[in-house]
Every structure is written in structure tokens, then in C-alpha cells.
Amino acid sequence: MTSWRERTLGEVVGLQRGYDLTADDRAEGTVPVMGAAGHNGYHNEAKVSAPGIVVGRSGGSFGQVHFCETDFWPHNTAMFVTDFKGNDPYFVFYLLKLLNFDSLNSGSAQPSLNRNYLYPVKAMVPCPADQVNVVSIIRKIDQKIALNNKINAELEAMAKLIYDYWFVQFDFPDENDNPYKSSGGKMVWCDQLKREIPEGWQASSVLKVSDIVGGGTPKKQVDEYWNGDVLFFTPTDAPDQCYCHKTEDAITDLGLKKSSAKLLPPNTTILTARGSVGKAVLCGSEMAMNQSCYALVPKDSEAFVHCFFLAKNLVEHLRVKATGSVFNSIISSDIESTKLAIPKSELVQKYSKLANPMFQKIECLSRENIELAKLRDWLLPMLMNGQVTVGDRVLFSDKNEARALHEPAIGIDADL
Structure with a gap:
């Protein structure tokens, strides 16, 4: 030093x-x-x-x-x-x-x-020349996090593009792999939706393909209900990207049992109904949620990406419906009564084969970013007060103890 x-x-x-x-x-x-x-x-x-x-x-x-x-x-x-x-x-x-x-x-x-x-x-x-060395490893971690976020955003955009092309524009592949509507596929008038939809599709709510689940909150004054191992989602926990892996609060198994909250499986879509209204988030792991949210559990667990984008489509319908008034809440009747164009299950399965690997990669990189952030936050104060210094692929502490940074499982590229 x-x-x-x-x-x-x-x-x-x-x-x-x-x-x-x-x-x-x-x-x-x-x-x-x-x-x-x-x-x-x-x-x-x-x-x-x-x-x-x-x-x-x-x-x-x-x-x-x-x-x-x-x-x-x-x-x-x-x-x-x-x-x-x-x-x-x-x-x-x-x-x-x-x-x-x-x-x-x-x-x-x-x-x-x-x-x-x-x-x-x-x-x-330290002197300016040493400052660059001090922050070099932290910059690499932040650059890797940013790269992962960019990859995730592009993967989600790609899955959304295919979703829109197939389920909004109705140009899904027909039996000859040609775009259905553009190639003259049969369209039929739907009175409920006031527009044409592909033959064999139907007008229904998201409940046709998912089950709706409400949330609940354990009593705050009972200590035994809180600070457990069950993630507890509220609207303030909604991340910028599609997967949620961490929440500010957690409840115990007893708190879950003694409240109306339910344990939601991974890849469930959570819709925020109050506060930050209309955000759609996928559960990165099992979690419960409060009463300011609704969950859509896909009836076909493989169709979770389609359910996620269908929920976003639902929110857009509700926003349009609320034009001229304040869109400040979603109630269960909104979800149950809003009709959408629901495709044949075979088409959803075909889409899932394309989209699921993209979202599995998103989920994986999102988890990696959490571990990278933990590593960064652990290293940062020690680097910034000189407690450890950065050598050639080795971190040295003041006690002359060395901790080698081989290619870690979280994947920091030395040349990133």
C-alpha cells in the first residue's frame, strides 16, 4: 500500500x-x-x-x-x-x-x-496508475453482468418477435411452413373479438391456458411467520428483466401455512395488480406473493413462455380499455372477462420448443448475474481500501495470503 x-x-x-x-x-x-x-x-x-x-x-x-x-x-x-x-x-x-x-x-x-x-x-x-489495477477485476465483473443482461434482452426480444409474428399477426407456419395469414390461410370472423382470427382458434380468457392464483400476506406482528426460506414477492420486487430470483422479504413455512399465500412453482407468471401495475414477471424459483399480485400458472408447464407473453398481451388490452381513466389496478374479473385469441394447443407446443431454450438461457444467466454481483460486492470494499491487491490473475491480501482466480465457474473472461 x-x-x-x-x-x-x-x-x-x-x-x-x-x-x-x-x-x-x-x-x-x-x-x-x-x-x-x-x-x-x-x-x-x-x-x-x-x-x-x-x-x-x-x-x-x-x-x-x-x-x-x-x-x-x-x-x-x-x-x-x-x-x-x-x-x-x-x-x-x-x-x-x-x-x-x-x-x-x-x-x-x-x-x-x-x-x-x-x-x-x-x-x-492510491496513485492514478494503481487505481486502474485496483478496479480492473471489478470492471471485468460489471462488464460480464452487462453482457449477460444484453444477451438476455436480445433473447427475450427474439422470443417476443416470434410470438408476435405467430400469435398477433397470425403468420405462424402452416402445414407447408408458409406464413399462415400472408399465404391465404382461412380466417373466420369472431364476434367476441370483433375481428378475424385463424380457423380453429377461439376467443377466451387466459384461464383457458392457465390457472389464476391470488396472494396473501402473513401477519406482520407474528415473528415466527417472517425471515424464513420462502421468497415473498411484492410489486416492488419486480426486476427490469423477466425473471425474479430474489425478494426483499421472505416468510417461513408456518407463515405460508397461516396465510392465504400459495407456493408458486418456477416459471409461473406473476402480474402486479397494484402499485407498479401491469408488470409481468416469471418466478425463477418457488416463491409466494402478496395480495397486490395475481399469478398465472400454465396448465401445460411447457407452455410457460407463451403464458408469459399472453399475460403481457392481456395487460396491453387492459391499458387500452382504461384509456381516459387511470390504470391503477387489476382485479380478478379483469383477467377472467378479457377475451383474447387463443391458438390451438399444437401451435403453442411448437412455439414452446423454440422459445423455451431461450428463456432457460435467460434464467441461467440471470442466476449467474446474482452470483457475480455477490462476488463484486464482496471484493469491492477490500479492493478499495487496499486490503487486497490485484496481481497477475491472483488477489493478494496484506497478510500475504493468496487466492488464485482461475477461470471461475461463473465465467469471468480475463480478456472481456
Whole structure:
């Protein structure tokens, strides 16, 4: 640690409040707008050259730190780095992520961040040349997580494209492998849907292909019902991607037994009915859920991807139906009464053979990302305070103990 010195944050970085930009002032463009919660849209003008860092300065995103690798517009809900003062931008990013911003709150009822509260904070900082080495392994982990997320997004988009082509546009392969509707496949008028659908299809609710399950919450005041091994999903647990593998709360087997909550099997689709209304999420493992959700358990377990996209289709129908009023909840009668075009089971089975491997890969990479994030979060504080250093494929601690980083099962590519 010979290059490490105690420095104030003001010696390491310069910060400034972002710029005002109302919705009316935004112009169509490709420049990211970076606010307290990260990327929140685009504009046609950049105020800051890449690379850049923003820190949420108020509200619910107070203290959130985000990195931007392209020129951007820093929004006034955040502060941004104006000067890295010769330091490695990625090192500064990880250093800021380790700060306890709760102790730096300059507001009262509303959390608020003032750079004058940040500048006196002291931290151990190596010389710029060593900073790159310190964060190299963390960057590799984050790059692998980002790559996995990109692969997952592309796989989901591919499965959705096929779904839309087959079940929305009705151009599924006919007996000659030609697109059904475009090739003149027979269409019949459906009074319930007020449109034509392929012959042999029917108008029905999602209950034709799935069972609906409601949620419930064990009594909060009974300690024996909580902090168990059963994942307990609520709308706030809905991830950005399709699979949910972790929840903020967990309940015990007794809590499950003493409430109306049910244990849902993997690949069940959960629909959020209140709060963040209309999100569709697949269970990555067995879990229960609260009463602000409904679950759709596919009657054919192999048809879970079709059920997932059908649930999303249902939500879009409900949004359209709610035009002119507030779409703030889903009730069971909405699910039961909304008619959709339900295909023949043979076609769903054919689709499942294509889509299921894609979603199995998504599920696998989602689990991998959880383990990668755990590894990153375990290593980060030790690397950033000099407790361990990065050698050539080996991490060394101050006690001269070595922990070799061979090609790990989680798959960090040394050349990523």
C-alpha cells in the first residue's frame, strides 16, 4: 500500500449540480439525460463529455451513483463530476458507490445532497496508475453482468418477435411452413373479438391456458411467520428483466401455512395488480406473493413462455380499455372477462420448443448475474481500501495470503 494516501474527496473530484431540463424543453435526439436514478430519456444536446458520473442529490434516488460512457446531459436532480483531477474515472465511480450517503444528508424531511458535505470526507486513495489495477477485476465483473443482461434482452426480444409474428399477426407456419395469414390461410370472423382470427382458434380468457392464483400476506406482528426460506414477492420486487430470483422479504413455512399465500412453482407468471401495475414477471424459483399480485400458472408447464407473453398481451388490452381513466389496478374479473385469441394447443407446443431454450438461457444467466454481483460486492470494499491487491490473475491480501482466480465457474473472461 505504499502508493495509498489519505485524501479528502474534494482533493479527488469536483462536483456540480446538474442542469434544468423540463419535459417541454427536451428535444428529440440521442444524447442520454442522466438524473438521480440514472438514464431517464434523451435530448439533442450534451453538456458533459464522457466518461461521466452522476450522483442522485435528492428524493428517493438520493445517493445513487451512475456511470455514463457517452456524452450526456446531467439533470438537475443529480450532481455530476466536473473534474476527475487526474484520477481514474472508474476508480472514482466505485469510490463514490462505497460512501454512506445517509450520513451526508444535508436536508431534513427530504433527503438532499450538498457537495460541501462531500468534499471533507476522507478516504484512502492510491496513485492514478494503481487505481486502474485496483478496479480492473471489478470492471471485468460489471462488464460480464452487462453482457449477460444484453444477451438476455436480445433473447427475450427474439422470443417476443416470434410470438408476435405467430400469435398477433397470425403468420405462424402452416402445414407447408408458409406464413399462415400472408399465404391465404382461412380466417373466420369472431364476434367476441370483433375481428378475424385463424380457423380453429377461439376467443377466451387466459384461464383457458392457465390457472389464476391470488396472494396473501402473513401477519406482520407474528415473528415466527417472517425471515424464513420462502421468497415473498411484492410489486416492488419486480426486476427490469423477466425473471425474479430474489425478494426483499421472505416468510417461513408456518407463515405460508397461516396465510392465504400459495407456493408458486418456477416459471409461473406473476402480474402486479397494484402499485407498479401491469408488470409481468416469471418466478425463477418457488416463491409466494402478496395480495397486490395475481399469478398465472400454465396448465401445460411447457407452455410457460407463451403464458408469459399472453399475460403481457392481456395487460396491453387492459391499458387500452382504461384509456381516459387511470390504470391503477387489476382485479380478478379483469383477467377472467378479457377475451383474447387463443391458438390451438399444437401451435403453442411448437412455439414452446423454440422459445423455451431461450428463456432457460435467460434464467441461467440471470442466476449467474446474482452470483457475480455477490462476488463484486464482496471484493469491492477490500479492493478499495487496499486490503487486497490485484496481481497477475491472483488477489493478494496484506497478510500475504493468496487466492488464485482461475477461470471461475461463473465465467469471468480475463480478456472481456
